[in-house]
Amino acid sequence: MRLHRLDLTAFGPFGTAQSVDFDDLSGAGLFLLHGPTGAGKTSVLDAVCYALYGSVPGARQGGGQGMTLRSDHAAVGTRTEVRLELTVAGRRLEVTRQPPWERPKLRGTGTTVDKAQTWLREYDAVAGSWKDLSRSHQEIGEEITQLLGMSREQFCQVVLLPQGDFARFLRADAEARGKLLGRLFDTRRFAEVEKRLAERRRTTEARVREGDAALLADAHRMQQAAGDAMELPELAPGEPGLAEAVLGAAAVARGTARELLTVADCRLTARESAQAAADRDLADTRELDRLQRRFAEARERAARLAEGDDAHRAAQRRMERARKAEAVAPALDLRDAAEAEYERASAARTHARARLPRDLADAGAAGLSAAARRAAEELGGLESARRAERRLAELVQEQAGLDRQERADEDVLQEAEAWLAGWEATRTGLQDRVEAARQATARADQLDGQRDPARRRLDAAGRRDRFATEADEAQRQALAAAEHAVGTRAHWLDLKEQRLNGIAAELAAALTDGAPCAVCGATEHPAPARRTAGHVDREAEDRALADHQAADERRARAERRLGTVREALAAATAEAGDTPTARLAEEAGELEEQYTRARTAASGLHAAQEELRRAEHEREQRVAARQQAAVRSASRVAARDRLERERTTLEEELTRARGTAESVGARAAQLERRAALLTEAADAVRAADDTAGRLKDADARLADAAFRAGFDTPRDAAAALLDAAAHRELQHRLDARDTEEAAVRALLAESDAADAARRPPADLAAAETAAADAGRRLRDASSARDAAALRCAELDRLSAHATDAVRRLAPLRTEHARVARLAGLAAGTSADNERRMRLESYVLAARLEQVAAAASARLLRMSSGRYTLVHSDDRTGRGRSGLGLHVVDAWTGRERDTATLSGGETFFASLALALGLADVVTDEAGGVRLDTLFIDEGFGSLDDQTLDEVLDVLDALRERDRSVGIVSHVADLRRRIHAQLEVVKGRSGSVLRQRGAG
Structure with missing residues (x-):
């Protein structure tokens, strides 16, 4: 990464627009950024960091808020802006950032806030122009971070080297060093591995404890099944040996239960034998008692039979006369039937004659039949008059219907006219x-x-x-x-x-x-x-x-x-x-x-539309109803005339047919009743004459049958005759007497019963008591045997369940032991980890060793071959080891802590450490080349010779085509370094003055 140009507007202490040409400053390899305290030297570095990442480093970070980054010296209408031009990964880019800006409103009073703005452009060498890439904060941030391969914290450590931080790093303890290195090398994944292993250990331990708790629960159930004869192991869930102790106690309990089952089987066999003997004695006693009671009952029954001999012989004679009377029974039934039929026919004839007119009361059957035929003929002639009468009633109804229709149509017309009017x-x-x-x-x-x-x-x-x-x-x-x-x-x-x-x-x-x-x-x-x-x-x-x-x-x-x-x-x-x-x-x-x-x-729109539609539909219906009522009124006039003419004709016909009756129906009813009475009376007279002849024949046949059966008169035969129920009852008594006599004779003839009667009386109560005692003892023995068998089965089941649980827990115990060992090793608490070094500390120790090796190459030159930085794994006090840093003094040959270095020695040692860390972090970031570095303060503590050596080391960075900016206010550096960027502090804000290498 190489910086080319930086433009600032209203940023930090700079109230006006300022520019920095890094290409001009980097020509000599070294350039100096100087100025008085508080002028804004660090703000130039803040601007670089803000342009790349949208925030400033360290405690000065403002989260990208414009109200924090904006210069207090800026004009009201000037917006804060930072523009940085740089080359990274072979691409020349321009990043422009404007933080949120609180400005006056264009109209009215008060202020408003403009949102933050970001632009990213890339220079197209072929076209010779800039092209826009993105205006999204997120996309630009991801693009810059991917190209640099470093986070903001890493960038601030390897590009903007804060010497005070590394001086503290030299004197810090292992924990403080671990925090800094952890941020730079992002070893959170190793800490996450430690955390995951610890969580895995707790999870497997909890599962093992749950399994052991379930195993102890099975052991308690086995103890209950064994009747508290089982001793439980005094071990808690998770303690070693619990599974073996539970299985051993279960085996002892199963053996004891099987021995008790064998004893119960033997006792049950003895009780079953005693029960069988008692049952046999009880059966013999019951049989003897039954035979003795049977023989005594037979003697009593024989005595009762002897007492009823006279009644039995009378019953036999009564049964014999009844059998003779059964031959006369058909004739008696026939004569009784004929007599009953004659009485019914005579009563019917008398009743029928009482209802006849006086002129026909004494007429015979032939005369009554003739009168009935004449009434029927007259009734047949009235059928036409009946139809006329029914038609006349229909006409009356039709005329009434026309009247109702006329009134209804008049109402419809009036209602329709009234409704249509509005x-x-x-x-x-x-x-x-x-x-x-x-x-x-x-x-x-x-x-x-x-x-x-x-x-x-x-x-x-x-x-x-x-x-x-x-x-x-x-x-x-x-x-x-x-x-x-x-x-x-x-x-x-x-x-x-x-x-x-x-x-x-x-x-x-x-x-x-x-x-x-x-x-x-x-x-x-x-x-x-x-x-x-x-x-x-x-x-x-x-x-x-x-x-x-x-x-x-x-x-x-x-x-x-x-x-x-x-x-x-x-x-x-x-x-x-x-x-x-x-x-x-x-x-x-x-x-x-x-x-x-x-x-x-x-x-209400839909309701109004529906109501209008219903009103229009009702209007159509009322108009149509009015028209239909007018048509029906015209047709009713002709119908009335036709009905009136037909009614006159029918009334004349009915007057002739009714005679003196009120109506044709009444006249027809009179004729129907007369014909029926005459027919009924004729049939009753003929029936009475026929039944009288049949009764006379039945009396003759009955007298002949009684004489042949041996009875003097039919009355005697009727007295000897038995009905079915009396016959069955008498026959049942005779049969029962015969059956009882046969049974008594058979019982008295049994030899077993006679022998039993001669023996002493049976003691049934004593035999039943002995059998009940034997049964009770057998049930007790059976219950004890079932309980022993159930105990064995339950112990076998619980033991099998516990064995399966132990078998299932075995892989989990193995996994827990392995995970616990790994977790302890990674956390530094295991006995195998002799130095008590955590996994993250181990990784950071390797990084620190690389940093110390890279820093020593420069420290040797700065200290004229005297000092070398070495990494130490030794433990400090009771703490953990892994992040120790010592300095080896070649003059004494001894290794000592970096905290013992003097102020000047601490500076060039921290500078060497910073440069070494920059190399290692650069390699860690994927080999991104860093062509521009800044070193902040610390040169005032060096003497002239050490300062020359430090500058030689920094000047050697030019061999790798790097440019190094030194931030310092040491006056001697202004003579030694010709390329300078001066920050001049004034009452209206700071300004930048640049002087190139030439």
């Missing part, structure tokens, strides 16, 4: 409603487009008011922080000046007789300086410096916050304008009310 007014009103709703819809759409801008403007006004308050507060805090920072800086400078005035006393305190003075080399010290009252030592100066740096950091934070709030305020003001928030809220509310009213009015 049609024009109704249509005009509905059309006006539709038009008003359409206008309201258009108005609502117009207002809807104005609502969102009004709401956004109101929200922006709220943010504007809030940010205005915050901006006032932030400005107050920024002013207070700036005043405090100025006060602490003045205090620090005062203490520093006091310490410099009394530095001789500090040097004299270290003098001893015979030892050379570090300043003049003399071994005699006749008049060493003495400390005076109020002497300021280095510790007081460092505290004042720390206070100033902290105050300056607070000032920078306050200014960044002020810039952020002002930018937000400008954005909100640009959107909301200057209108008060209350007025905007009132306008938004009025607009919302108008929109609501318009939407309410517009919502």
Whole structure:
């Protein structure tokens, strides 16, 4: 990377436009950037960094906020701008950046904020012109970072070499060095590896503990299954040997359970034998008891049979007479049926004759039939009159229907005429409603487009008011922080000046007789300086410096916050304008009310259109109804005449057919009733005559059947006859007596029962008690055996489950052991890591070793071959090792800490370290060539000889086609370095004066 030109406008202390031609300055290889303190030497380097990365380095970083970078000396209308022209990776580029700018408004009062702007252009050598590449902050930042291969922090370390930082780096401890090297070489991935390994270790450890906890839970369940006869291991989850102890205890529990199962099997076998013997005794006793009771019951039944012999013989005689009477039963049934039929026919005949007219009450069957035929013939002649009567009723209904239609049509005509009379007014009103709703819809759409801008403007006004308050507060805090920072800086400078005035006393305190003075080399010290009252030592100066740096950091934070709030305020003001928030809220509310009213009015458009459409449809229906009513009225006149003529004819016919009856139907009903009564009476007379003959024949057959069956009269036969139920009951009693006699004889003849009756009575209760005791003992033994078997099965199942769990946990335990070993090794806590070096420290140690080797090549030349920087892995105290840095003194041959170097030695050692670090970081960045370097301050602590050696080393960088800019206010350098860039401080701001190598 080579710088060509830098243009500044209103940046830092430079109120006007300034330019730097680096091509002219780099002609001699070395150039000097000098000027008084506070003139703005460092601001030139800040501008380079800001042009490339959009922010300035170190504690001066303002986050790219224009309110921080802008010069206080700039004119109101001049915008801050930085333009840098450079060559990197073979491409000539031009980067232009303008930070956010708070400027006066073009119209009205107050200020507004313009957004930050960035341009990137590339020079086309073929066309001989610049071409635009991008105006995007993000794209330009990514492009520059990719081309340089370095972050902003790396660039500030390897291109803008801050000597104070490297002096502190030499004296820092391992932790501070690690932080700096970690930022430069980006070793976060190695720290992430340490973190991931630690997380992996915790995860596997938790999983192992979970597995051990589950294994202990299985052990507790096995202990419960074994009846607390199992001893659990006194180990916690995660402790080694837990799995083996659990499996061993489980094996002992299983063996004990199997022994108990064998004992239970033997006891169950003995109980089963005793139960079988008791069951056999109980069965024999029950059989003896049953036979004895059977024989006693047979004797009792025989005695009861003997007592009922007389009744049994009477029943046998009754059954015999009933069997004889069964031969007469058909004749008796026939005679009873004939008698019942005759009685019914006689009753029917009497009833029928009572309903006949007096002239026919004593007529025979033939006379009644003839009268019935005459009534039926007269009834048939009335069928035509019936049809005429039905037609007359229909005519009456039709005439009534015509009357109803006429009244309905008159109502329709009147209603239609009344409705149509107001049609024009109704249509005009509905059309006006539709038009008003359409206008309201258009108005609502117009207002809807104005609502969102009004709401956004109101929200922006709220943010504007809030940010205005915050901006006032932030400005107050920024002013207070700036005043405090100025006060602490003045205090620090005062203490520093006091310490410099009394530095001789500090040097004299270290003098001893015979030892050379570090300043003049003399071994005699006749008049060493003495400390005076109020002497300021280095510790007081460092505290004042720390206070100033902290105050300056607070000032920078306050200014960044002020810039952020002002930018937000400008954005909100640009959107909301200057209108008060209350007025905007009132306008938004009025607009919302108008929109609501318009939407309410517009919502009736569809209803109005539908109502107009329904009204037009109703008008068409009413016109059509009026026309149809007129047509129906004309047709009803002819229908009325026709119906009237037909009605007159029918009424004349019905008058002749009715006779004295009220109607043809009544006359027909009279004839139907007469014919029916005559027919019924004729049938009843014939039926009575027939049943009387059949009854006489039945009496003769019954008397003959009773005589043949041996009965004196039919009445005797009827008395001896039994109905089905009585016959079945008597036969059942006779059969039961016979069956009982046979059964009793069989029982009394059984030899087993007779033998049992001769034996002593059976003791059934004692046998049942003995059998119940034996069954209870068997059930107890069976339950004990089942419990032992269940215990064995449960222990086997739990043991198998625990074995599977141990088998599954084995790979996880192995993985945990491996991960824990790797995590401890990477974290530096493992016993295998003898130097307790973390993985990130190990990588940084390798980088530091490379830096020390690169720095030693230049340090040897600067120190005339005396000093060499070496990397050390030794542990410091109880801390960890890996980032030690020592200096080897060739004059003494001893290695000592870099903190023991003097001020001048520390400068060229830190310079050599900075150059070496620049080489290593450049190689790390992919070999990007750095043709322009800047070295900031520190040359005032060198004597003439050391300064010549340092300048020779820097001048040797020209051999690699590099240019080095030295930032210093040492007067002797102005004589030694001809190419100079001077920063001149004035009341109206600083300006740049350039002098080339010639």
